[in-house]
Amino acid sequence: MTGAGLLLRAFLRRDRWMIFWWVLAGVLLYWTQAISVAGLYATQEEFDTAAELMGSNPALIAMAGPDRALNTVGGQVAWQSTAFGAILAGLMSMFLAGRHTRAEEESGRDELLRAGVVGRRATTSATVGVLLVANALLAVGIAVSLVTVPLAVADSVALGVGVALCGMLFGGVALVAAQLTASTRTAYALTGVVIAAAYALRAVGDLGRPTLTWLSPIGWYQQMYAFSGLRWWPAVLLLLAGVLALVGAYAVLDRRDWGAGVLATRPGTPHASAALGTPVGLAWRLQRGAVVGWGLGLFAIGLSYGSIGNDAGDLIGDSEAARQMMVAGGGDLVAGFYAMSMTILALMAAGFAISSATRARGEEEAGHGEAVLATARSRTEWLAAHVSVTVGGTVLVLGLGGLGLGLADALVTGEGSSVWQFTWQTLAWLPAVLALTGLTRLLYGVRGRLATLGWLGLAFAVVVLVLGEILRFPDWLRGFSPFEHLARMPVEDFDPGSFGVVLGVAALLSFAGWFTFRRRDFG
Amino acid sequence: MTTPPVEVTGLVKTFGSTRALDGLDLTVAQGEVHGFLGPNGSGKSTTIRVLLGLLRPDAGDVRLFGGDPWRDAADLHRRLAYVPGDVNLWPNLTGGEVIDLLGRMRGGLDPTRRAALVDRFGLDPTKKCRSYSKGNRQKVALVAALAADVQLLVLDEPTSGLDPIMEAVFTDCVDEFRAEGHSVLLSSHILAEVERLCDRVSIIREGRCVESGTLAELRHLTRTTVTAELERVPDGLAGHAGVHDLAHTDHRVRFEVDTASLDPVLGVLREGGITSLTATPPTLEEMFLRHYGDRVEEVTP
Numbered sequence: 001m002t003g004a005g006l007l008l009r010a011f012l013r014r015d016r017w018m019i020f021w022w023v024l025a026g027v028l029l030y031w032t033q034a035i036s037v038a039g040l041y042a043t044q045e046e047f048d049t050a051a052e053l054m055g056s057n058p059a060l061i062a063m064a065g066p067d068r069a070l071n072t073v074g075g076q077v078a079w080q081s082t083a084f085g086a087i088l089a090g091l092m093s094m095f096l097a098g099r100h101t102r103a104e105e106e107s108g109r110d111e112l113l114r115a116g117v118v119g120r121r122a123t124t125s126a127t128v129g130v131l132l133v134a135n136a137l138l139a140v141g142i143a144v145s146l147v148t149v150p151l152a153v154a155d156s157v158a159l160g161v162g163v164a165l166c167g168m169l170f171g172g173v174a175l176v177a178a179q180l181t182a183s184t185r186t187a188y189a190l191t192g193v194v195i196a197a198a199y200a201l202r203a204v205g206d207l208g209r210p211t212l213t214w215l216s217p218i219g220w221y222q223q224m225y226a227f228s229g230l231r232w233w234p235a236v237l238l239l240l241a242g243v244l245a246l247v248g249a250y251a252v253l254d255r256r257d258w259g260a261g262v263l264a265t266r267p268g269t270p271h272a273s274a275a276l277g278t279p280v281g282l283a284w285r286l287q288r289g290a291v292v293g294w295g296l297g298l299f300a301i302g303l304s305y306g307s308i309g310n311d312a313g314d315l316i317g318d319s320e321a322a323r324q325m326m327v328a329g330g331g332d333l334v335a336g337f338y339a340m341s342m343t344i345l346a347l348m349a350a351g352f353a354i355s356s357a358t359r360a361r362g363e364e365e366a367g368h369g370e371a372v373l374a375t376a377r378s379r380t381e382w383l384a385a386h387v388s389v390t391v392g393g394t395v396l397v398l399g400l401g402g403l404g405l406g407l408a409d410a411l412v413t414g415e416g417s418s419v420w421q422f423t424w425q426t427l428a429w430l431p432a433v434l435a436l437t438g439l440t441r442l443l444y445g446v447r448g449r450l451a452t453l454g455w456l457g458l459a460f461a462v463v464v465l466v467l468g469e470i471l472r473f474p475d476w477l478r479g480f481s482p483f484e485h486l487a488r489m490p491v492e493d494f495d496p497g498s499f500g501v502v503l504g505v506a507a508l509l510s511f512a513g514w515f516t517f518r519r520r521d522f523g
Numbered sequence: 524m525t526t527p528p529v530e531v532t533g534l535v536k537t538f539g540s541t542r543a544l545d546g547l548d549l550t551v552a553q554g555e556v557h558g559f560l561g562p563n564g565s566g567k568s569t570t571i572r573v574l575l576g577l578l579r580p581d582a583g584d585v586r587l588f589g590g591d592p593w594r595d596a597a598d599l600h601r602r603l604a605y606v607p608g609d610v611n612l613w614p615n616l617t618g619g620e621v622i623d624l625l626g627r628m629r630g631g632l633d634p635t636r637r638a639a640l641v642d643r644f645g646l647d648p649t650k651k652c653r654s655y656s657k658g659n660r661q662k663v664a665l666v667a668a669l670a671a672d673v674q675l676l677v678l679d680e681p682t683s684g685l686d687p688i689m690e691a692v693f694t695d696c697v698d699e700f701r702a703e704g705h706s707v708l709l710s711s712h713i714l715a716e717v718e719r720l721c722d723r724v725s726i727i728r729e730g731r732c733v734e735s736g737t738l739a740e741l742r743h744l745t746r747t748t749v750t751a752e753l754e755r756v757p758d759g760l761a762g763h764a765g766v767h768d769l770a771h772t773d774h775r776v777r778f779e780v781d782t783a784s785l786d787p788v789l790g791v792l793r794e795g796g797i798t799s800l801t802a803t804p805p806t807l808e809e810m811f812l813r814h815y816g817d818r819v820e821e822v823t824p
Binding site: 106182269279286370374375379381522 | 575577596603604612613614617624629648650651654664
């Protein structure tokens with residue numbers, strides 16, 4: 001433990017902005033929900049009607065959480081914010097945990113530290129300290145901001161404490177993952193799988209298999225019933241699991257060699273396969289793991305949405321509010337549910353697409369791009385290789401999501417045509433996803449380090465989609481999101497014009513990215 | 524005479540307010556191994572990156588095989604191979620995969636040569652690059668470069684992580700490469716290696732070439748240390764323009780002399796009746812310390 005205090009101070013200094021932005025995003029997630037709902041409904045009847053509608057929509061239940069006290073402001077906050085809040089806290093903790101442990105070890109910087117008067121457990125302990133600080137700030141920020149709304153103190157505190165415990169638990173998982181594998185990327189992937197599984201388990205659980213909810217930390221958090229009969233004991237589960245993860249991480253840490261993971265690295269091939277000899281071959285090799293992972297993930301999510309889609313009508317059929325929505329929306333409920341599912345799949349695919357589009361930046365920063373450009377391959381070829389893998393990968397990932405949706409629906413309804421129909425309708429979102437990668441590419445072309453800002457494009461699209469209606473964004477502002485321009489199939493008919501225009505914008509952004517990239521210094 | 528593989532005149536490259544290269548001249552002739560020397564941060568790697576077309580020159584003329592490396596980087600790179608100073612490889616590919624990959628992207632590599640080089644450098648090509656040490660990563664890059672069918676090698680401190688045995692292998696490989704009539708631009712801090720390998724050297728400092736020539740020519744510009752026992756100290760010695768740092772006790776003198784003035788100064792010494800004489804030519808270290816250090820102005824002829 002020697003040196004942990006010193007390291008903690010250094011880490012906090014390094015992380016202060018990162019923690020600030022994550023905590024700010026987390027607090028805003030809860031607080032904006034509270035104030036936007038608080039001013040939204042003129043009468044309680046209106047609120048009741050809306051709540052009934054939301055509570056009977058299985059897609060929303062799957063996305064957010066169980067239907068509890070949705071006709072209260074507090075209930076709405078707990079419902080809309082907890083699942084995403086837990087994911088946010090989990091991702092924040094994962095990145096904080098990874099960057100100080102495995103990333104430092106992989107880069108060799110930790111070796112320098114460890115050669116000093118620093119104990120074996122110091123780095124990990126200081127990282128736990130960082131996690132405690134960040135998650136405590138998140139808890140305090142959420143609790144205080146909700147109390148000022150004003151909402152009940154005990155329940156507000158419970159929402160804060162619960163999300164912080166989720167953050168600590170996923171941070172602990174990330175620390176275990178960092179012990180298991182020698183690669184930071186793999187450690188993040190392992191942790192990401194755990195977070196995604198926690199989210200998916202509670203989604204299916206909330207739709208009618210309560211036992212599954214109890215397998216998920218996010219489920220435990222939501223089972224604290226904040227603002228709908230608060231109970232604290234599920235928080236104990238979170239705490240115990242978090243402690244268990246940390247004990248596990250330390251146990252492995254004490255036994256393993258520095259720099260090594262528990263999962264052994266196997267020897268590879270002494271010769272490259274025939275495919276690995278071009279920039280495209282290389283880019284595909286670097287990204288195929290991500291493509292397969294995201295593809296299977298979206299396929300599974302598509303399957304789960306598709307398996308409940310046809311029941312959407314039955315579940316909501318009796319509801320007065322639902323009938324109103326049908327009139328307002330002008331389509332049938334099942335179609336509305338699928339339109340929403342496809343949009344969600346497209347937004348998730350955009351997550352893959354942007355991370356894929358920023359890969360070129362990673363290659364340049366790591367010095368790998370230099371090795372390629374020193375061979376007889378031009379910049380244009382190198383960038384085009386990354387673009388083609390991003391586009392091809394996005395088609396695959398998005399298509400697999402749609403295929404899962406259609407396959408499950410076909411299995412439930414017996415209508416085989418769903419398979420290709422849903423696949424195509426999901427793929428029709430491709431231009432919007434590619435437009436976001438085009439933006440990322442343009443930012444990268446102008447200056448390598450700007451590429452990360454491409455994520456803001458996705459964040460904006462999500463905000464417009466989720467809050468645009470509620471916060472009454474003006475049309476011109478919503479128009480910046482490429483998702484606003486495409487037809488929402490199957491509710492609306494395919495619109496080749498908007499499809500072409502958005503695709504054109506995506507191509508134009510990419511072209512501008514290539515144009516600027518060719519003119520700047522590399523490396 | 525063919526066009527020199529590398530011809531740089533008046534190269535300027537700025538990064539913001541930093542002037543990394545400030546009118547640099549550099550020529551690598553056909554068939555020579557050209558040493559590229561200079562203190563850390565003097566602009567060696569920046570020059571190499573401009574030569575590779577990775578950075579865009581702000582001013583000056585840069586010719587690679589007579590072509591413009593910024594415009595035609597890919598085509599020109601068919602004729603060269605590059606080993607960076609800091610070898611960063613894809614952590615999830617094996618060394619063998621990287622060698623094949625880089626070779627194929629350069630337009631193919633000779634499998635027998637590849638096998639021979641892997642063997643000579645004692646490289647295990649089945650290991651993932653993540654687990655290679657610095658020296659082994661360098662071997663991967665060296666094998667990839669040496670197995671390629673090219674006319675120019677651009678090597679940026681290629682042996683800084685190699686053990687002495689591997690360094691000898693490297694030296695042999697460069698000799699063989701030169702014997703085929705090809706050229707090498709070798710940036711290095713290992714002076715023994717430079718002395719052993721290089722036909723000519725260029726010394727750069729703060730983005731400028733301060734000296735260029737064969738080692739013999741460079742020696743000529745520096746001072747020889749002379750120690751002599753004399754019957755008496757001649758009058759002309761202390762005042763001679765070529766003599767520096769003169770120290771004498773009774774019959775013994777010790778001084779430094781500009782190598783160009785060696786002959787006239789020895790003439791003066793003989794007047795004192797030499798009984799014993801040692802002349803030590805400058806070691807490479809002294810030569811480079813002089814160029815790298817702050818006394819650079821003094822040696823300008």
